Each structure stands twice: as C-alpha cells, then as structure tokens.
Amino acid sequence: MSLYHEAAQVIDTVIKSHGSLKAAVFNKKGWKSDQKTRYALTTEAVKWSEILSEVIENSGLLQLDKKLTPTIALLLAHDLLLARKGVALPATHGLHASVARHKARLTSELTKSRIRRGCSSLEALRTLVNNAGSQAAHPRWIRINTLRTTIESQLETTLDGYKWTDNLSNLNSPGPNDKFVYLDKHIPDLIAVSANTDLAKTQGYKDGMLIMQDKASCFPAYLLDPAQAGGDVIDACAAPGNKTTHLAALVSSATSNLQDGPTSKIFACERDTARSQTLAKMVKLAGADKLVSIRASQDFLRLKPDSKEFANVTSLLLDPSCSGSGIVGRDEATISVHLPSATKIVETAQRGKKRKRSANPPANVKVDSKPAHKPEDLDAEEASPEVLEDDGEKLQARLTALSGFQLLLLERAMAFPAARRITYSTCSVHDEENENVVVKALLSDVATERGWRVLRREEQVGGLQKWERRGKVEAVEIAVNANGDSGAGLKSEEVAEACIRCVKSGEEGTMGFFVAGFVRDDGSLHTAAIPKGSTANGNGLGGTIVDEDEQEEEWSGFGDD
Numbered sequence: 001m002s003l004y005h006e007a008a009q010v011i012d013t014v015i016k017s018h019g020s021l022k023a024a025v026f027n028k029k030g031w032k033s034d035q036k037t038r039y040a041l042t043t044e045a046v047k048w049s050e051i052l053s054e055v056i057e058n059s060g061l062l063q064l065d066k067k068l069t070p071t072i073a074l075l076l077a078h079d080l081l082l083a084r085k086g087v088a089l090p091a092t093h094g095l096h097a098s099v100a101r102h103k104a105r106l107t108s109e110l111t112k113s114r115i116r117r118g119c120s121s122l123e124a125l126r127t128l129v130n131n132a133g134s135q136a137a138h139p140r141w142i143r144i145n146t147l148r149t150t151i152e153s154q155l156e157t158t159l160d161g162y163k164w165t166d167n168l169s170n171l172n173s174p175g176p177n178d179k180f181v182y183l184d185k186h187i188p189d190l191i192a193v194s195a196n197t198d199l200a201k202t203q204g205y206k207d208g209m210l211i212m213q214d215k216a217s218c219f220p221a222y223l224l225d226p227a228q229a230g231g232d233v234i235d236a237c238a239a240p241g242n243k244t245t246h247l248a249a250l251v252s253s254a255t256s257n258l259q260d261g262p263t264s265k266i267f268a269c270e271r272d273t274a275r276s277q278t279l280a281k282m283v284k285l286a287g288a289d290k291l292v293s294i295r296a297s298q299d300f301l302r303l304k305p306d307s308k309e310f311a312n313v314t315s316l317l318l319d320p321s322c323s324g325s326g327i328v329g330r331d332e333a334t335i336s337v338h339l340p341s342a343t344k345i346v347e348t349a350q351r352g353k354k355r356k357r358s359a360n361p362p363a364n365v366k367v368d369s370k371p372a373h374k375p376e377d378l379d380a381e382e383a384s385p386e387v388l389e390d391d392g393e394k395l396q397a398r399l400t401a402l403s404g405f406q407l408l409l410l411e412r413a414m415a416f417p418a419a420r421r422i423t424y425s426t427c428s429v430h431d432e433e434n435e436n437v438v439v440k441a442l443l444s445d446v447a448t449e450r451g452w453r454v455l456r457r458e459e460q461v462g463g464l465q466k467w468e469r470r471g472k473v474e475a476v477e478i479a480v481n482a483n484g485d486s487g488a489g490l491k492s493e494e495v496a497e498a499c500i501r502c503v504k505s506g507e508e509g510t511m512g513f514f515v516a517g518f519v520r521d522d523g524s525l526h527t528a529a530i531p532k533g534s535t536a537n538g539n540g541l542g543g544t545i546v547d548e549d550e551q552e553e554e555w556s557g558f559g560d561d
C-alpha cells in the first residue's frame with residue numbers, strides 16, 4: 001500500500017476516534033511506508049486542510065476524478081502544491097497522474113485562497129498557517145499552593161519581573177522579552193503563564209509552592225467546597241495528588257481563624273502502589289502531610305463506609321481513572337481536520353455561475369498533534385491512561401467498561417453514612433463517562449434511598465456558577481430515556497446545567513474535562529445501601545479494566561530535577 005493510502009488511513013482513523021495523529025501513526029504496526037514520512041505528511045496536510053479543502057472543492061477535483069477519496073485528494077494536493085519534492089510517486093503512477101492533470105486548476109484555486117486571506121505570497125500564506133497552529137497553544141496553569149506561600153510572595157520571588165495581563169490570549173505568542181502572568185477569574189489562587197515558560201527549575205516549584213495543574217483539574221476540589229459540610233473528606237482516587245493538596249489548601253484556609261487549626265482530616269486513597277508513593281511525596285512536598293492521611297495501595301471499593309473511622313466523612317472527591325480523552329499535551333496545538341466535500345456542487349467559473357454549498361458539510365474534526373512531553377510536565381490528568389483506540393467498537397467496549405467502574409465508585413461514595421457532598425470528575429470528553437454516569441448515579445438505589453441529588457448551578461461556589469460551559473442536555477436526555485420510567489422525575493435541563501464541562505484547547509485554555517457535584521439534604525436515613533456489583537474482588541468488573549492503570553504514565557512529582 002502506498003504512503004498516500006496509509007496516510008489517508010491515519011487521518012480517517014483520527015477523525016473517527018478523535019484520537020491523536022501521533023498515536024495513529026506510531027501505535028499501529030505493520031505499515032509499509034516510513035513512519036516519519038507518514039507523520040510529517042499527515043501533520044502538514046491536516047495543518048493545511050482548511051485551505052486545501054477549499055481549493056479541492058472549488059477546483060471540482062472530486063467530481064472530475066471519482067476514484068479519489070476526499071482524504072487521498074487532500075494528501076495529494078498537499079504534496080503537489082506545497083511539498084518541496086512534489087508527489088512522492090512516479091509521474092506514471094495512477095494517483096500522481098490523477099492530480100497532476102488538474103495542476104493548473106488547483107494552483108489557480110490556491111492563489112485565490114491565498115488572496116482571500118490577504119497574503120501576498122505563498123511564503124506569507126505558509127506563515128499564516130504555521131502561526132494558526134501556535135495560536136491554540138495551551139497556557140501553563142499554576143496553582144499557588146497556599147499551604148506554603150501566597151500569590152503576593154510569588155510575584156516578588158519566582159515571578160519577579162512578570163507583568164499582569166487580563167487577556168489569556170496574550171500568553172499564546174509572547175514577544176521575546178514579554179513575561180506575562182494571568183490571574184484566573186474562576187479559581188482562587190490560580191495563575192497562568194506562557195506554555196514556553198519553564199518554572200520547573202525555580203525554587204518556588206521545587207519547594208512545593210507552585211503546583212502545575214490545569215485549570216479544569218482545579219474545579220473538583222473547589223466545587224466540593226469541603227468547608228460547607230465541615231467534617232472529614234475522602235479523596236477516593238488520589239494519586240498523584242493534585243486534588244488532594246488542593247483540598248488540603250481549601251480546608252486549611254477555611255479554618256485559618258481557628259486557634260488549633262483544622263479539625264478535619266483528608267483520607268487520600270490510592271489503589272496503585274507505585275502511584276501511592278508519588279502521592280505521599282507530593283503531599284509532603286506541598287506541606288499537606290499534617291492534614292492528609294494516605295491510604296496507600298488501598299482500593300476505595302474495599303473501604304467500609306460504616307467503619308468508625310469514616311463516621312465523620314461528609315465530603316468525597318471522586319476523580320477515577322478514565323479514558324483520558326480530554327488530555328492535552330503541554331505544548332500541544334489543536335488543529336482541525338477539514339476534508340473536502342465529495343458532493344459539493346461546483347458550477348465552473350467558465351459557465352459564470354455561482355458556486356453552491358452542498359447540504360453535507362465537509363468533515364471538520366478537531367484533532368491534536370502531540371509532541372513528546374517530559375514526565376515532569378505531566379499534571380494529574382496527564383497521568384491518567386489515554387485510550388487511543390483506532391477501532392470504534394473497541395473504544396465503545398472500553399467506554400462501557402470504564403463507565404461501569406466509574407458508576408460503581410460513585411455509588412459507593414454515596415453510601416458513606418455521614419456524606420453530604422460529592423464531586424465526580426473525569427478528564428474525558430465522552431458522554432458515556434460523564435452525563436451518562438451522573439444520570440445513572442442519580443437513579444441508583446443508593447441515591448434514591450439516601451436522598452442524593454445534583455448540586456444545582458445556583459448552589460455552586462461563586463467561581464463555578466459563573467463558568468459558562470455546562471453539561472449537554474441531549475446527553476442527559478439520552479441517559480434518562482435509556483433508563484425508562486425510573487428517569488421520569490429527573491429534569492434534564494437542570495441536571496445538564498449542574499454539570500460542568502471544559503473543552504480541550506478551546507479559548508479558555510483548558511483540557512477537556514467534566515465535573516458534577518452531588519448533595520444530600522436529608523441525613524435521617526441510615527440504611528446503608530451498598531451498591532450492587534461491589535464484588536469480593538472489589539471492582540465488580542470481572543477484570544475487564546485491570547490493566548488500565550498499568551498504562552498510566554508515571555508522574556515524577558514536582559521538584560524532582
């Protein structure tokens with residue numbers, strides 16, 4: 001199979017699975033073409049896909065040569081018009097000939113596209129396309145660890161010489177002498193700097209004063225607002241510990257007026273032994289060890305909700321393993337794949353008629369091109385396993401297994417007798433792991449018996465009430481309908497509005513993320529309804545995802561180097 005057919009398979013896979021180009025190129029074995037060439041070709045073609053789709057559609061290429069698929073046409077047009085060495089096939093090859101014979105038409109359309117974008121030369125157009133990629137750069141979010149320091153103190157030390165900006169996009173392409181810092185409007189003590197700012201070698205970072213944590217990853221602890229319920233807290237799936245230390249900071253600042261300090265404890269539970277060590281290191285470094293009791297190698301599902309030591313647990317944070325589909329590599333740029341429509345009606349310029357758009361818009365799917373990232377660049381969610389399935393059925397099976405496991409954990413959290421508040425979060429963009437789990441949890445026996453309901457938007461902590469991206473009404477409705485009559489009492493709009501979503505690499509500069517809160521007003525019911533499916537081996541999944549955490553990248557903890 002030729003380079004072009006294999007490259008087309010890569011792009012089609014990425015469109016179908018919403019995965020990354022890099023994974024689609026490098027994870028699959030048995031290709032004939034050279035990996036690096038295939039990666040370079042697909043990355044470049046995707047980067048140029050908006051312009052090239054326009055060129056292909058306006059030239060009528062797909063109508064003139066019915067054998068070409070939109071993806072192959074995109075790749076060939078890229079090499080014909082833009083690659084230094086042209087199409088990497090002999091001139092006599094059928095694929096090469098099929099675009100070469102329309103070169104004049106394609107070149108003329110490229111010129112028109114260039115002029116439409118105000119570029120005086122092809123070089124200027126190249127610069128525009130390359131810069132468009134870096135516009136989507138992800139800022140570097142930093143949570144100021146108030147257990148150890150304050151924003152004011154960091155501005156005078158680690159961030160000395162930085163200027164405040166209230167425009168997040170100023171962080172995307174700073175000039176060589178620009179050092180900007182942005183103060184977040186939703187999460188207290190959260191700042192952002194440019195992605196290319198390396199603070200890992202600063203003393204503030206090494207001493208646990210600065211915690212690299214995506215903005216979205218700060219939502220769960222802040223939404224849980226543990227001071228509301230007082231009492232103890234459980235972080236059920238804690239390693240590497242970003243949310244644990246955030247909880248500790250919140251508990252500590254809410255009780256700073258108490259003479260003897262906080263009386264609440266945080267139990268941080270982590271099933272994986274190696275990750276438990278990272279958790280312990282991070283908690284200590286962050287100065288949270290007095291507040292946090294680490295339950296290393298502890299499966300949350302094996303905790304006994306009725307045991308005496310958890311009698312005062314009023315809040316639980318649940319951030320379980322997930323598909324990781326919302327994860328963004330630190331310096332990753334998000335690009336949209338545009339494919340030319342094969343059905344666009346083109347009435348040629350020779351006949352002097354207007355061009356019409358077809359009813360089917362071209363495929364336009366956002367994908368990510370991921371450069372390699374170093375372990376010290378990883379924050380909590382990046383330590384989660386990322387599902388990079390190129391097979392829709394496998395992905396579906398995996399999402400079903402994951403969401404079953406996530407629901408089980410959530411139902412177990414609801415069974416803690418004194419619990420009043422829970423947050424459930426994932427770094428997944430899939431409805432199956434998000435709204436669907438929320439709806440099923442709300443309809444579960446344990447939720448009904450104990451009076452759990454969703455934490456409505458207007459009840460949420462101020463910064464998150466203001467956050468505009470909410471859950472998907474349609475996804476809630478689908479989940480409610482799938483549950484038949486039992487879902488009748490749920491108000492889909494209210495549930496969706498209560499859910500919080502973050503989009504991956506959007507203008508808010510976050511990863512793809514989901515969080516929802518649950519509350520219980522009535523504490524009078526004490527019958528422990530331990531969720532069905534909590535089997536003796538603790539996960540009730542019959543081993544379907546036992547390997548999941550083995551795939552997780554190890555996070556080395558901050559201050560390692």
Ligand SMILES: C[S@@+](CC[C@H](N)C(=O)[O-])C[C@H]1O[C@@H](n2cnc3c(N)ncnc32)[C@H](O)[C@@H]1O
Nearest residue numbers: 237238239240241242243271299300319321380
């Ligand atoms: C998404 S990560 C948590 C990230 C963490 N909350 C943070 O912000 O740093 C999920 C973690 O849950 C752990 N985990 C998965 N299943 C668990 C279970 N049943 N009990 C305890 N921990 C579990 C995984 O080993 C993994 O470390």
